[in-house]
Amino acid sequence: MSMRAAFFHGIGQPLSVEQVPEPLPEPGEIVLAVGACGICGSDLHASEVPDYGLKPGTVLGHEFAGTVVRSADPAWQPGDRAAVIPFALCAECEPAGECRDGLVPVCTRMRGLGFSPAAPGGYAQQVKARGSQALRLPDSVSLQDGALLEPLAVAQHAVALAGVRAGMTVLVVGAGPIGLGVAAIAALVGAVVTVSEPAAGRRERALRVGAAAVLDPVAEDPAPAFRAAEVIIECVGIPGMLQRCVEMARPHGRIVVVGVCMEEDRIRPRMAIRKELALQFAFAYTRDDFAAVLDHLAAGRLRGGDFVTSVIGLDALPETFEALRRPSAEVKVLVDPTR
Numbered sequence: 063m064s065m066r067a068a069f070f071h072g073i074g075q076p077l078s079v080e081q082v083p084e085p086l087p088e089p090g091e092i093v094l095a096v097g098a099c100g101i102c103g104s105d106l107h108a109s110e111v112p113d114y115g116l117k118p119g120t121v122l123g124h125e126f127a128g129t130v131v132r133s134a135d136p137a138w139q140p141g142d143r144a145a146v147i148p149f150a151l152c153a154e155c156e157p158a159g160e161c162r163d164g165l166v167p168v169c170t171r172m173r174g175l176g177f178s179p180a181a182p183g184g185y186a187q188q189v190k191a192r193g194s195q196a197l198r199l200p201d202s203v204s205l206q207d208g209a210l211l212e213p214l215a216v217a218q219h220a221v222a223l224a225g226v227r228a229g230m231t232v233l234v235v236g237a238g239p240i241g242l243g244v245a246a247i248a249a250l251v252g253a254v255v256t257v258s259e260p261a262a263g264r265r266e267r268a269l270r271v272g273a274a275a276v277l278d279p280v281a282e283d284p285a286p287a288f289r290a291a292e293v294i295i296e297c298v299g300i301p302g303m304l305q306r307c308v309e310m311a312r313p314h315g316r317i318v319v320v321g322v323c324m325e326e327d328r329i330r331p332r333m334a335i336r337k338e339l340a341l342q343f344a345f346a347y348t349r350d351d352f353a354a355v356l357d358h359l360a361a362g363r364l365r366g367g368d369f370v371t372s373v374i375g376l377d378a379l380p381e382t383f384e385a386l387r388r389p390s391a392e393v394k395v396l397v398d399p400t401r
Contacts, residue, residue, distance in 0.1 A: 066399070067186030068379050070109050070120045076380040077122075077185070085182070085190040087134035092193045094128030094144060097205030098373070098396045099184035100213060101125075103238070103299075106387055107324045108177060114324075117179055123397070124148035124176035126184030127199065127208025135193030144196040145208035147215075147352055148175040148183070156194060167219075167346035184209075185379060187399040197352055200360045206373070207359050207366035209396055214355040214364065215347035216320065217243030221251065222351070223344050224293045224318040228252030233291035234273070235307065237264035239394045240320055241297035242369055246271035247355075248295075250363055256287050263391045271368050285310045292316065299323045308334045316340040369394045375401030 063084045068077040087093050105122045108114045127145040130138050138144070152171035155162050161169050175191060176183020183189060199208045217240055226232055230253045234245045237259035248255050249272025256275045257268035265276040277287055288294060288310030296307055299321025307317050308329055317339060334341065358364040372395045374382050379397055386392060 065187040066376055067121045067182065068123075068376060069118075070116060070122055071118045073110055073112060077383055079376050079380065082186075084188050087132050087190060089134050090193055091134050091190055092130050092138045092144070092196060093132040093188055093190050094126070094146070095131045095188055096126050096128040096184050096186060096397075096399050097143075098128075098209035098398055099123040099126035100209050100239075101379075101383060101386060101395045101397065102213065103240075104322065105176070106383070107322060109383075110387065111324045116177065119179040120177065121179075121182035121185050122176050123184035123186070123189075124174065125209050125212040126189060127205045127211070128184075128189070129205070131188065133193070138193050138196065143199040143205065143208070145199060145211045145352075145356070146175070146189075146191045147195045147197065147347075147349060148191075148212065149173065149346065150175075150192045150195050156192070166348050185376070185397060187376070197356060199356075202360050202362075203356065204366065206370065206396055206398075210366050210369055210394065211352055211355055211359070212347075213239045213369075213394070214243045214247070214359075215351040216240055216344075217247050218351040218355050219347040220244055220295060220318055220320045220344040221247045223342055224248075224295055224316065226251050226253050226293060229254065231290055231292045232256070233258060233287055233294045234268075235294065235296045235303065236298035236321060237261070237268045237276075237393075238297060239369055241295075242267055242271055242393065244295050244297055244320065245273045246364055246368070247358075249273065250358065256291070258284050258287065261391060264393060267368060267393060271364075288312075293318065295320060297321045301325050301327045305329045308337075308339065311337060311339055313337045314339070316342065318342045318344055320344045370396055372396070373398050373401075375399070
């Protein structure tokens with residue numbers, strides 16, 4: 063049997079939707095019929111930056127959920143609905159269920175889905191994963207919402223690393239998918255959240271997910287909001303943004319960097335030193351972050367519709383993928399391979 067999947071073949075080339083054999087599970091693995099897969103900024107970056115080393119023949123897509131169609135893991139049966147943590151423990155640690163060195167998610171032995179030909183991702187009708195990577199979806203969580211677990215877990219992890227607590231003043235820089243997730247989760251913790259975002263539609267969504275205030279950094283001076291924040295969470299990832307945060311942060315402030323800058327950048331450490339700023343970088347998530355976000359979605363405290371702006375089929379993926387390299391009003395675009 064064959065299926066359709068979207069392949070990366072090289073920088074500057076659009077993704078190519080092709081027929082390939084359906085995946086078969088090895089012991090401990092499951093195969094999901096993909097119900098939804100998010101287009102992530104990391105996919106866009108990996109497919110355009112030579113230093114990333116993305117190999118031709120890769121099926122991207124690491125934000126996905128679906129229905130089990132084949133299982134070689136006794137814990138999973140056909141018909142079960144699941145979202146998948148796309149980073150799996152190494153073979154040495156998997157039997158224990160946790161990283162022996164406590165390095166999740168930064169261990170170099172972690173295996174990722176959707177970033178190499180050897181581990182195809184969710185831009186496909188079916189995808190294979192370790193059963194241990196899957197989280198069972200309750201009936202109240204749709205497959206589209208399940209596909210949001212991964213980016214929302216990034217946001218959950220960043221908020222936790224930032225030490226956000228009730229009553230704290232938090233400034234979120236950028237209201238893309240991660241920035242909106244950070245704003246929503248920080249608000250759930252009880253923080254007073256301001257979001258800085260030049261796009262009007264994204265500012266409106268920030269208010270919808272719980273931000274107390276928004277500002278347009280192009281039309282107004284953002285410095286007062288930066289100085290008022292105990293924590294600044296940077297979710298943009300462009301050169302110069304971190305330096306701007308350093309310049310405007312209050313003394314003894316904390317800056318958490320979630321935005322992935324793929325280019326060389328420069329900061330002036332003396333400015334941060336004089337203010338005794340704390341600088342923290344955030345990457346990915348833990349299984350506990352996934353579980354926390356799943357609980358929020360199941361309880362309705364997070365709503366998938368607040369983050370999703372478009373749902374497309376596989377045929378529309380190559381054109382949409384290229385369009386997302388340019389600024390747009392989109393927040394999260396999901397691919398539904400059944401369309």
